[in-house]
Amino acid sequence: MSADNLVRDLAAALAGIPLIDPHSHINPLAPVACSLDDILGYHYYTELAHSAGMSPGPLAKDVAPRERVRAIVGHMDRYDNTAQYAWFLDIARGFLGFKGNCIAPSDADGLFDAAERTFSQKDWEKQVREKTNLEKIFLTNEFDDPLEGFDTSVYVPCLRTDTLVFHLDRAETRDRLDKATGIHVVDAGSLRKAIAALFLHFTRKGAKACAISLPPDFEPAHYDDEYIYEQIRFHDCRDIAPGVFWLIAEFCREFKLPFDLMIGVNRRVYVNGVYQGQDLFDQRTSLIQYRRLFNAFPEVTFPVSVLTSAQNQELVAYSWIFPNVIPNGHWWYSNVPPYIRKDLTERLAAVPKTKLIGYYSDAYKLEFVLPKYDMYRRVLAGVLADEYVRPGVLSESEAVALGTRLLRDNVKDVFKV
């Protein structure tokens, strides 16, 4: 059997595994796209088109969706080398009946119309989930999300704590917290009560994880109650983030929720960037900043995503040593084949296989789950072939079992779904 056939066979076998996607930004009340504008409004396309020279004009709110789609598709021949373009081509071919091998500016209208027809089908969500072989998908919910109106056995709630940790200095956040919990935060005690109320609400609604994204220089810290009181009372919560984070970790312990850490993003680096296309990073960060956290909370599982591939070796080593640290997927700027291939190969060589969460889609609309997982499965199949099957370490079926573990088994075990 030729090399390519082996990879293709492995990828095909992996494609048969029902997915549980452990991280996304899906809105469960509108999980699928309504128009092609919803698809191409995904920040990857607006970023790449803008980076390749598209003016901000077409992105204005009052521009007709069809016009915006024309502009973004019109710039595709400048970025059709990218992995992100390949996702869109897969969507066009897999969901919209597109037959071509590449997308030309002249395809914009045809695709827009096809999307109108396709996405307006009543059972479109069901169709997408079936085609995607998607069993469950995790959400990322703001702390005051009522978590009502959807099936939480499919759309699994997850408590996003970015706002609580980093924006408690805003009166708006404290008002929202007040409203969501009925507790007015005046000191560490009432802050604990309020957070407890959130955890209670989320876990009652079936939440399976807590999550946060963190800047490169962040270091969690335990603050004593007096300091927290002073910050709340006299300083508008300005220097409180490391301590609020610590309190949340305490509740993850109490409520037995894994705490997803997504480490390394600096917000608003490119201030005139497109919506959601302003964030970058400083590669100079280290997991050593989390040593106290990992030591203090042995009972909490921390699925860790790092933004840069250069930090992957830290993630490998910390996961190899700390029982409560596990590598989680391939995030954002590392979510393209060259980084996935490198990082996955490294993780497989040195981290117990039961600790590897292979992938999550990070998708905003369900249509992206399939092309993103397809990209991952192709890379995974290649790595399994090169590192295990060809050297005679594993048989094909054993390699598929290892892949299944990364794609599904570990998600079930770690998040208890």
Place this chain on the structure above:
Amino acid sequence: MSADNLVRDLAAALAGIPLIDPHSHINPLAPVACSLDDILGYHYYTELAHSAGMSPGPLAKDVAPRERVRAIVGHMDRYDNTAQYAWFLDIARGFLGFKGNCIAPSDADGLFDAAERTFSQKDWEKQVREKTNLEKIFLTNEFDDPLEGFDTSVYVPCLRTDTLVFHLDRAETRDRLDKATGIHVVDAGSLRKAIAALFLHFTRKGAKACAISLPPDFEPAHYDDEYIYEQIRFHDCRDIAPGVFWLIAEFCREFKLPFDLMIGVNRRVYVNGVYQGQDLFDQRTSLIQYRRLFNAFPEVTFPVSVLTSAQNQELVAYSWIFPNVIPNGHWWYSNVPPYIRKDLTERLAAVPKTKLIGYYSDAYKLEFVLPKYDMYRRVLAGVLADEYVRPGVLSESEAVALGTRLLRDNVKDVFKV
């Protein structure tokens, strides 16, 4: 067709593309080598021979060129595993009629004599340019270069600003600036005038870029005129570099010149190193240091080279987000196949193809342009084969078109040549 044949075919097709080399240190008044000493005096060979145990003796000025060549060639069997040795072997075979597969100490005299005969041909420069298929090559000119005596349509001037930015604290620099522009710098206003005069001189002579190499800890900054005045007047321009850099960026905007940033070099780390073989780096640097610059100058294109492959992911991400940031070639310590392969693969996966400047030679003598580009083209062909042709994403001819874009089209577009 076997795998190797595919790569060979792609490389052959790429070899047919006329080159525009966007960065070199060629002296246009003496662009080719006069003797083998000019070739082996390239710092790569003196560095490697010295690093492998050659005493500094043969590098002294008063040593006869033939003796020096014997010494450097005599140590080649200690570093014939390197990419730099391979360039020299290519020069020996391609330009000097050498027939062997490896170079022995006993080959020194024969090669020296062959070089004497070959390089003394009247049309040698023309021959080299033709063999190299070299249409244009960028220079790196000191700010007070008269830019006279050569064809600027072939040898394209580029304003090197290292001295202005980092050595304005030396009286000698200020004297040279005075002499070159007729403007005596006493404050921000006269400094602006002097820089404007340089830009005027350079652009009139056909300059197509401004360039600078920067230490790992550098961070550009806007200084107000009063601070600049005080620095010039009372502190011998000691703490002015970030501000002078900023002024130069302003003139790049005004004169519509791309500003090449070569980020990451620490000068004179190995103080007893060979000439030009004293510079190293600190991997701990970040493009976040340029966030203010990239935000403040959206109209200026910044072709960015990074010294270390670990920083390539930052370059990929910043180029994916900022329209005015583009990845530029593979610099110095990253200019060997393993780093080129990795960095190129990453860039192709996530940066719009219209923003990728594939390569520059960085050469001091024209003879090096061919072997260095050959090395790059072989790596490029391999990456195009592995990432695009074999997975069925592009046909062979489409892959050649993508390679052509990196090798030539983007150089034309970005630098407007």
Place this chain on the structure above:
Amino acid sequence: MSADNLVRDLAAALAGIPLIDPHSHINPLAPVACSLDDILGYHYYTELAHSAGMSPGPLAKDVAPRERVRAIVGHMDRYDNTAQYAWFLDIARGFLGFKGNCIAPSDADGLFDAAERTFSQKDWEKQVREKTNLEKIFLTNEFDDPLEGFDTSVYVPCLRTDTLVFHLDRAETRDRLDKATGIHVVDAGSLRKAIAALFLHFTRKGAKACAISLPPDFEPAHYDDEYIYEQIRFHDCRDIAPGVFWLIAEFCREFKLPFDLMIGVNRRVYVNGVYQGQDLFDQRTSLIQYRRLFNAFPEVTFPVSVLTSAQNQELVAYSWIFPNVIPNGHWWYSNVPPYIRKDLTERLAAVPKTKLIGYYSDAYKLEFVLPKYDMYRRVLAGVLADEYVRPGVLSESEAVALGTRLLRDNVKDVFKV
């Protein structure tokens, strides 16, 4: 010949080279394992089992060895994807007559019994050395090791200086130094005398290197005698490490011993980790911290190991420029195939081949030398095939010669054995 056959042939040829292993933690008075507990007590297995969920219970001193082995083997199906598991499988198959392809919990007792029988053979050490084709192996001896009772032509002493440099602030260390040398340290002069006595003792016993492992933020410094005196006299040697290190480098120069630097480890990051499984790192470190050292001691050879693959490019560049800096093996968290492959490929592309120490086992028991070197040789064979033989740069026998240089010749030359 198929690709795999080429790699297999190269690996087979490399396997015939007698090994001189330049770094291990072998106890020469007990060089081989007495029981399977000695093998699986290696921190890699206790770490991985613990990280994968094994409670600390079985690691307690009073637990019977057979029970501990059952526990560690019992967790192997959680980490049988790792390189470290593959070493154990090789030991089981190569030394213990195991016939299976993977190790199940039920194999624990059989393997334990086989090990009892095998390891109790009188000539077991001789058998292991012969099977391993091991000529010499370097030790890592505490400064007050008497170095008696073993054949120093096989077990080569090496002066480990971690305790001297980092724990001279402990009265216990100063007592041990006092006892080992008969010199009571009260100032820089007596400290020098004491260190000289250690070097004399070690070199008389055939020591061929000095070694130390260093934290990421360490920077050697020359301290004047008065400062050292004050530190010793009034501050219990608290802030003296960089200066003691410098003195040791001076004696390496005087006694012509290479000084192995193992850079990047933070001790006791995971405070409740298993024995020897508590150390991690901060990727933010740079060889620039050693610029003064490398400049000040041109006569001392520094074989440098870095803990992280991201720092490999610094190691490549510093070795390419500094004659006295040479890359040394693949250490600890980088000692798995993906990092070895990457780092080795990079080193071969740009560092003189005479300066590359390919590998060391770092082993605590002789049984590990063979599987670890086998892993390395497979990777080395693959890199030689891909980078040299397949592109037509070297013939197979030339590639084997290059591999021999990395595996053996350079160890002999650098350490003068």
